[in-house]
Amino acid sequence: MELLIKNAKLFYDNNILNRDLLIKDGKFAQVQEKIEAPQATVIDAKNNLVTPGLVDVHVHFREPGQTHKETISTGSRASAHGGFTTVMAMPNVTPVPDTIEKFQAQLTLNQKESLIHTLQYAPVTKDEVSSQLVDIDKLHQAGAFAFSNDGHGIGNAKSMFDAMEEIASFKGVLAAHVEDQDLFDHGVINQGPTAKKLGLPAINEAAETSQLARDLILAKQTGVHYHVCHISTAESVNLVRIAKDAGINVTCEVTPHHSLLSDQDIVGDDANFKMNPPLRSEKDRTALIEGIQDGTIDMIATDHAPHAVDEKNQGFLKSAFGITGIETSFALMYTHLVEQGVMTLGGLLQLMSAKPADLFGLKNAGQILFDRPADFTIIDLDNAYTIDKADFLSKGVNSPFIGEKVRGRVLKTFVAGKQVY
Numbered sequence: 001m002e003l004l005i006k007n008a009k010l011f012y013d014n015n016i017l018n019r020d021l022l023i024k025d026g027k028f029a030q031v032q033e034k035i036e037a038p039q040a041t042v043i044d045a046k047n048n049l050v051t052p053g054l055v056d057v058h059v060h061f062r063e064p065g066q067t068h069k070e071t072i073s074t075g076s077r078a079s080a081h082g083g084f085t086t087v088m089a090m091p092n093v094t095p096v097p098d099t100i101e102k103f104q105a106q107l108t109l110n111q112k113e114s115l116i117h118t119l120q121y122a123p124v125t126k127d128e129v130s131s132q133l134v135d136i137d138k139l140h141q142a143g144a145f146a147f148s149n150d151g152h153g154i155g156n157a158k159s160m161f162d163a164m165e166e167i168a169s170f171k172g173v174l175a176a177h178v179e180d181q182d183l184f185d186h187g188v189i190n191q192g193p194t195a196k197k198l199g200l201p202a203i204n205e206a207a208e209t210s211q212l213a214r215d216l217i218l219a220k221q222t223g224v225h226y227h228v229c230h231i232s233t234a235e236s237v238n239l240v241r242i243a244k245d246a247g248i249n250v251t252c253e254v255t256p257h258h259s260l261l262s263d264q265d266i267v268g269d270d271a272n273f274k275m276n277p278p279l280r281s282e283k284d285r286t287a288l289i290e291g292i293q294d295g296t297i298d299m300i301a302t303d304h305a306p307h308a309v310d311e312k313n314q315g316f317l318k319s320a321f322g323i324t325g326i327e328t329s330f331a332l333m334y335t336h337l338v339e340q341g342v343m344t345l346g347g348l349l350q351l352m353s354a355k356p357a358d359l360f361g362l363k364n365a366g367q368i369l370f371d372r373p374a375d376f377t378i379i380d381l382d383n384a385y386t387i388d389k390a391d392f393l394s395k396g397v398n399s400p401f402i403g404e405k406v407r408g409r410v411l412k413t414f415v416a417g418k419q420v421y
């Protein structure tokens with residue numbers, strides 16, 4: 001079986017080149033200026049961008065337990081629509097996969113239901129909220145290589161320290177949702193003028209930064225690969241920058257929404273702007289962009305967090321935290337950062353494919369490598385379109401970006417040479 005992609009604007013070897021791409025038996029086989037393959041099925045890319053499939057290390061697929069919000073099937077279809085071929089699902093599902101049996105059942109379910117590669121985080125502690133560690137060693141043997149209590153901070157420093165030591169022993173990743181629960185104090189929006197104007201309980205940014213500072217000390221002692229989920233403040237970027245300079249094994253991700261919006265963009269009591277961590281100040285947002293530009297921030301992740309309409313239409317006080325993102329991520333970042341000259345197209349693609357794959361040790365993702373699975377995406381960079389919830393394949397339509405005009409529409413997505421969008 002041969003598939004020939006003609007006339008691609010190909011992101012290959014960190015360059016954007018006019019090339020043909022040949023796929024044989026589901027694997028990348030050849031890149032040349034012109035390829036002749038008489039047996040092959042031909043797709044004319046018409047000079048659109050062809051990139052390695054995008055990689056997102058932070059999504060919520062809600063299955064099992066909350067399938068009215070999303071399922072692995074709808075989440076994976078939405079991912080393919082967003083150009084993603086590999087995602088990593090957070091374990092805040094019900095039940096939390098905190099035993100070998102539950103973790104294996106989750107892997108089986110992901111495998112069965114997902115149209116793309118859906119990899120799975122194991123939790124760090126029982127139920128994600130207790131201080132008692134899961135059996136990290138056994139979960140690792142069952143296939144877990146990354147651990148996260150996303151949705152909750154790990155308040156107990158000793159639990160964090162012990163988890164780091166154990167995860168470091170097999171060079172796994174500990175991905176942290178940094179949040180001190182007491183400082184968070186039932187807030188729903190970032191502390192600042194918008195919180196005051198709307199009269200809403202506010203979140204002190206120190207809920208994020210103080211726990212991050214603690215964790216960096218523990219990461220230094222243990223040597224673990226410590227990954228910061230959805231970094232959101234200027235102080236956090238500073239701390240990570242200092243830690244990297246000091247040789248601490250830390251990486252971090254930023255979401256499109258924290259990169260592109262601040263609390264100034266919240267005009268009324270609209271929970272499509274409610275997520276955790278919250279949209280911060282414009283000064284924080286600018287610092288995140290600087291972190292992207294100087295390499296302090298390693299990757300873009302969406303934190304795709306779908307919720308049902310009636311869980312998001314109850315204003316800031318009562319609605320759930322979280323917004324969808326997997327179907328709008330590339331176009332938003334391309335339109336606002338690449339087209340505005342903040343970063344190059346190659347730079348953005350690196351942060352959305354090769355870097356997350358490389359830093360999480362995903363050998364078959366993020367790059368066009370011969371004899372590796374042909375996961376790739378064709379993207380139209382020329383024609384503008386409007387983000388329309390009717391086009392979403394996710395069950396969630398909770399996005400503050402609906403109605404925005406963008407460029408960077410995903411035309412086709414392939415996993416192992418098979419079209420999945």
Ligand SMILES: NC(=O)N[C@@H](CC(=O)O)C(=O)O
Nearest residue numbers: 060150151275276305321322
């Ligand atoms: N980001 C959010 O606001 N919500 C996430 C949890 C999380 O990522 O912390 C969710 O699961 O809905």
Ligand SMILES: [Zn+2]
Nearest residue numbers: 150151177229
């Ligand atoms: Zn989180």
Ligand SMILES: [Zn+2]
Nearest residue numbers: 090150151303
């Ligand atoms: Zn999350």
